[in-house]
Amino acid sequence: MSTFEETNSAPNQNIHITINAFNYLKEVQKWTYFFSILGFIGIGAILIAAIVIGFTAPTKYADQSIFVVIGYIIMSIIYIFPVRYLFGFSRKLKRALLSEDEEQLELSFKNLKSHFKFVGVVTILMMCFYGFIFIISLLGVFHGFSL
Template sequence: MENENQSQFDSFELHLNQTALDYLRESAKWSMFLAILGFIGIGFLALVAIIMTSVMSALPDSSGPLGAVKGVVSIFYLVIAVIYLFPVYYLYRYASNTKKAIFSKDSALLTDAFGALKSHHKFLGIAAIVIISLYIVMAIVMVIGFSAMR
């Protein structure tokens, strides 16, 4: 009995009506727009990293806090650009594969597009968890620091 139900789900097909296709098409257009903006933002981050490197190298050497920060600032911007590249790339793949899949009526391509969308959302979810965790750790460190000052 269970094998019979399993085989029915293995051959399950989903058909999209015109409204669903229109929603997907519009979603792909907006996703492509956001992906292009993301790539432009990554370019600006890389440009800022290059500018910060030249600005920091033009400053005189100092042993104070500015001397320690000199190389870190441009590396920070480059790391943020590299991290930001992944969700933007996944969003771009979703948008382009969705457009191609709708145009060519290719289910495998649409499956790849949804896989990219899943990866995009998964990356953003993990990033949110990491950021929330960092906020919690910073709050704990601040509380411990303030208590030690008393």
């Protein structure tokens, strides 16, 4: 067994939340609830925009508008995961703080971990995508100079 495994195999069971930490968690719960509700409203607005674009696009642009509609729907599907995790964190944290339930506190932090993990993976993927687009753009510029 490595030193890392020995030191981290048994978590510290003596951690207590101070009154200041408790108050900070209450404030964090309110803000995460607020931002998760804004996220749900944003998802609804994206879906409404997709429906409006789908039904109001002139017939000569109908073929192109379907790509916008599909893009908006995909964007809302992707966006719902971090918002849902943030909402879950907020709700479970509120329950944990009201009932002093350690299991709910643990579940709330599990949701927070999932939120940041999802946001982190999407951020890395988008950075790779932007890098790919940048390289393709440079290749296009260099190809243009060679003509």
